[in-house]
Amino acid sequence: MAALKKTSWIWIDGEFKPWDEAKIHVLTHALHYGTGVFEGIRAYVSDGKMYVFRLREHIERLFKSAKIYFMDIPYTIEEICRIVIGLIRVNDIREDCYIRPIVFRGYGYIGLNPLNNPIQMAIAVFPFGKYLSSGGVRCCVSSWRRIPGYSLPPQAKACGNYINSVLAKIEALKSGYDEAILLDDKGYVSEGSGENLFIVKDGKLYTPPIYSDILEGITRASIIEMASDLGYEIYERPIARAELYTCDEAFFTGTAAEITPILEIDGRKVGDGKEGPITRRVRCMFEEAVRGRLPNYIKWLTEVPI
Numbered sequence: 001m002a003a004l005k006k007t008s009w010i011w012i013d014g015e016f017k018p019w020d021e022a023k024i025h026v027l028t029h030a031l032h033y034g035t036g037v038f039e040g041i042r043a044y045v046s047d048g049k050m051y052v053f054r055l056r057e058h059i060e061r062l063f064k065s066a067k068i069y070f071m072d073i074p075y076t077i078e079e080i081c082r083i084v085i086g087l088i089r090v091n092d093i094r095e096d097c098y099i100r101p102i103v104f105r106g107y108g109y110i111g112l113n114p115l116n117n118p119i120q121m122a123i124a125v126f127p128f129g130k131y132l133s134s135g136g137v138r139c140c141v142s143s144w145r146r147i148p149g150y151s152l153p154p155q156a157k158a159c160g161n162y163i164n165s166v167l168a169k170i171e172a173l174k175s176g177y178d179e180a181i182l183l184d185d186k187g188y189v190s191e192g193s194g195e196n197l198f199i200v201k202d203g204k205l206y207t208p209p210i211y212s213d214i215l216e217g218i219t220r221a222s223i224i225e226m227a228s229d230l231g232y233e234i235y236e237r238p239i240a241r242a243e244l245y246t247c248d249e250a251f252f253t254g255t256a257a258e259i260t261p262i263l264e265i266d267g268r269k270v271g272d273g274k275e276g277p278i279t280r281r282v283r284c285m286f287e288e289a290v291r292g293r294l295p296n297y298i299k300w301l302t303e304v305p306i
């Protein structure tokens with residue numbers, strides 16, 4: 001995980017402000033109660049061009065997350081997409097980067113009713129490389145369960161949800177693993193701390209369904225589409241914990257993690273402990289697609305003039 005690399009400008013509440021001046025009050029509601037929703041988006045540079053991956057889908061998910069929490073975003077999806085592109089350009093970024101839009105309840109009232117606090121919005125963009133080790137990761141099944149949908153909707157990418165991921169991530173790191181896999185409240189596999197998960201068994205792909213309390217990942221959807229274009233069968237169905245130990249291959253998907261092979265789970269090698277052939281095939285295809293090298297998936301890219 002890399003330290004933040006500063007860029008020149010952050011967009012906040014309708015204005016571009018210098019990075020160091022993009023500040024909020026300590027009594028901001030979201031800071032105390034987690035009342036914000038956000039997105040993580042990547043943009044890739046390739047052959048002198050920059051492409052934002054599935055920009056519109058990410059902004060649409062931001063609106064859905066906000067709707068769940070009665071937050072009316074005072075911009076349209078199109079306006080936000082244009083601001084993201086403008087922000088990349090004004091920062092003159094010419095390398096792979098990460099885009100972080102956040103909408104949150106601001107300053108004004110204290111207490112659990114957020115409805116009188118203003119809706120604020122910021123977007124930052126900064127250079128970003130690998131999030132997890134690209135060669136693959138060693139995981140543990142977390143003792144923390146994924147928040148069930150009857151307590152907090154996991155389908156909303158809400159700030160408060162991430163304290164669950166943070167507990168699992170700290171536990172994994174302190175125990176000497178790279179990443180945590182969380183089970184849902186029924187004991188089925190849900191997802192990583194910030195990634196969706198796939199396993200491969202006998203040439204078929206399996207991934208936990210929405211009702212295993214996952215965030216409905218945009219990378220997950222992309223991999224489902226690509227793998228089926230490659231002719232693989234893919235099933236969204238509950239995955240038992242022990243299947244993690246006996247599957248042939250496993251990998252994470254996510255904007256930050258991209259496609260990361262899982263090499264070991266709870267001390268057991270996944271397959272032979274190396275990236276498997278199907279994982280490699282979909283990973284390579286994904287990596288080509290995000291850089292605009294596959295005509296079938298250009299539809300997912302928004303080109304930014306650089």
Ligand SMILES: Cc1ncc(COP(=O)(O)O)c(C=O)c1O
Pocket residue numbers: 040165191192193194195196214215216217218219220253254255256
């Ligand atoms: C908890 C969680 N699950 C899954 C994902 C993967 O989602 P996406 O592929 O849309 O980035 C993320 C990342 O946003 C996440 O934070």
